[in-house]
Amino acid sequence: MAAVTAARLAAAARRRVRLLAQRAVSSSRVSLGPRCDVRAGVRLRAVGAGRIAFGAGCVLDEGLTVESHGEVEVGEQVIFGHHVTIGAHERVVIGRDSMLAELVSVRDHDHDFTDPDRPIREQGVRVAPVRIGRDVWIGAKATVLRGVTIGDGAVIGANAVVTKDVPPFAVAVGVPARVVAYRRAAAAEA
Secondary structure, three states, X not given: OHHHHHHHHHHHHHHHHHHHHHHHHOOOOEEEOOXXXXXXXXXXXXXXXXXXXXXXXXXXXXXXEEEEOOEEEEOOOOEEOOOOEEEEOOEEEEOOOOEEOXXXXXXXXXXXXXXXXXXXXXXXXXXXXXXXXXXXXXXXXXXXXXXXXXXXXXXXXXXXXXXXXXXXXXXXXXXXXXEEEEOOHHHXXX
């Protein structure tokens, strides 16, 4: 029993040291709210004028990567599974109490490829903000693409590719994601 307690205390101390180290290297462009739990291998990169802000009590699991050339705003009590990736050229907003399972990808941009005579890498990117509402659950390995809004209380199934808006309290699955149910009857009638 004492060994288990000591191990838990040591793990908590390591998480606290990682959080303090992350805050020490963070500039005014990266902010972590109080009581954030930062696990090993978290990478938060604000490029140029980019900003990243996490609300209080967020859990940033192992390998989370956030790169922002624009703005990433995360509400309170958001939980990120391991190896989630968020990329913002303009704006990504995630509402409080949301959960993103492992290996989820959220990006507000993708490559332009309209000119077949030029290499894709030279054509730049197309950008549109992404908004994820409050109390949203995004299943493992799902991908949220540019310009998408996911309404409050929605559920996105594992491996889904979200290419268009998802209404509040909808359950969306598949590639591309489509609404298959609603968590509230009133939401389905709206």
